[in-house]
Amino acid sequence: MDYDYLDEIKIVRPSKFAAPAAADASSVEEAAAPDALAYEPDAAGLPETAAVPEAAFVQDNAVLPPDAVLPPDAVLPPDVEAERSPVSEQALPQGKKLREPRLRNHVMLRYLCRELTLYFIVCFGFFFVVFFVNQILLLAETILRQRVPVRQTVLLIVYCLPGIVAQSAPFATLVGFLMCLGRMGTDNEILILRASGLRYSFILRPVVCIGLFISVFSFVMNDYFLPLGLLNYNRLWRKIVESDPAVEIEADSIRKLNGATLVIGGVDGRHIDGLVMFDRNTSEQSRIIVARGCDVKDSEAPGVLMQFDMSGATVFTLGQRQRSDFDVIEAQRVQLNAFDSIFMDSQEEIAPNSMTSFDLWNKIQSMKNDLSVTYIRMNAYNLEFHKKFSIPFGSIFFALLAFPLSLIFSRRDGQTLGFIFGTIISVLYWAATILGQIFGFGSGLNGFWMMWGPNLFLGLAGIVLYLRLRKR
Secondary structure, rough: OOOOOOOOOOOOOOOOOOOOOOOOOOOOHHHHOOOOOOOOOOOOOOOHHHHHOOOEEEEOOOOOOOOOOOOOOOOOOOOHHHHHHHOOHHHOOOOOOOOOOOOOOHHHHHHHHHHHHHHHHHHHHHHHHHOOOOOOOOHHOOHHHEEEOOHHEEEHHHHHHHHHHHHHHHHHOOOOOOHHHHHHHOHHHHHHHHHHHOHHHHHHHHHHHHHHHHHHHHHHHHHHHHOOOOOOOHHHHHHHHHHHHHHHHHOOOOEEOOOOEEEEEEEEEOOOEEEEHHHHHHOOEEEEEEEEEEEEEOOOOOEEEEEEEEEEEEEEEOOOOOOOOEEEEEEOOOOOOOEEEHHHHHHHHHHHHOOOHHHHHHHHHHHHHHOOOHHHHHHHHHHHHHHHHHHHHHHHHHHHHHHHHHHHHOOOHHHHHHHHHHHHHHHHHHHHHHHHHHHHHHHOOOOHHHHHHHHHHHHHHHHHHHHHHHHO
């Protein structure tokens, strides 16, 4: 038998030789040796065990037909045997089943989380810069013009940072998620995920989880670092005012202070050209003081922040019961001591926005047992308590709204439309929270609904849109 046509031969150990069924001309032909073949190792040094009687040779790269019948004891090359030996479920461990090859879910979860986090960070930087610049402009108007030292000005800005971070996080969640999911919808990535068998709930899962994580982060900033920053801010501002009382005097302005309102005319240094003051005297009678000119002087008396030396002053004192019962006093010169409690909150009582949620809750419980506390004041504390939760956890409601809303306009340039819609909704949400605080503090409307109303509306809208999306 001639084997010169083989490129390479391998020695196997068959005991029988059976010719395979003829599938095609390219199939391997079985060789049956009529006589025993003796193989002696050459100089390359093959082991003596390789010498077997009745050797059979299989050509490498030969393709065996699937229905080829081989001897029971035939040994095939590893690559050929792997192709001809399908894995059966009986060979798998107990309880395991064969699965079709597919992309694992955790890979897609990592991708979604990475994209959502990236867009959130970018939008957070955008809103942080907006609020930060706004804070700098406010400080520049009231502080830098009064030549406050740079070091103290920088400290005031640093103390305002926790509030800026707490405000930026919810809006960055809305705009960032809208842009991210809108871009994925425009690039047909959402469609591919759906076509691969993933449900909308799979995509919603990382959206809600990241929104919850951002809410917790924002709540920590709003509940702990913000009160700490406000306390340090007020303490530093008190020192600035005590060192230079003229800081509180601004030309052509109306200053609403604690228990008093000042209408200030022109200001030249420490001289005020025209001053009107509304306050109450020790008998709780309404009082109006009008002066043609006023000089602001320092005072060494304890508790007195500044002294108003008025010229050409007229004092009107109104009766408590009848407005027609009033007193008028005219004087060439009037001196009025302005206590620090008029310009700043008392150090003995901390403002509700400077408390943590735990301290504020304890304060509310103690106020319920105090019959002298009015409903307006109690509602103001309740409103501030709900505000500490509603604004930080607004990120969850924004996330619920962002997912279905982004898929509505994602057919065409979803990233740009996501930024536009997100900015508009953020402005409307911010306006709603400001109006809620105004009506809550001024009109006494329920603080819970004033603060949680916008969140509940956004959450309800997001749930309705998501249910409609699942029916499509």
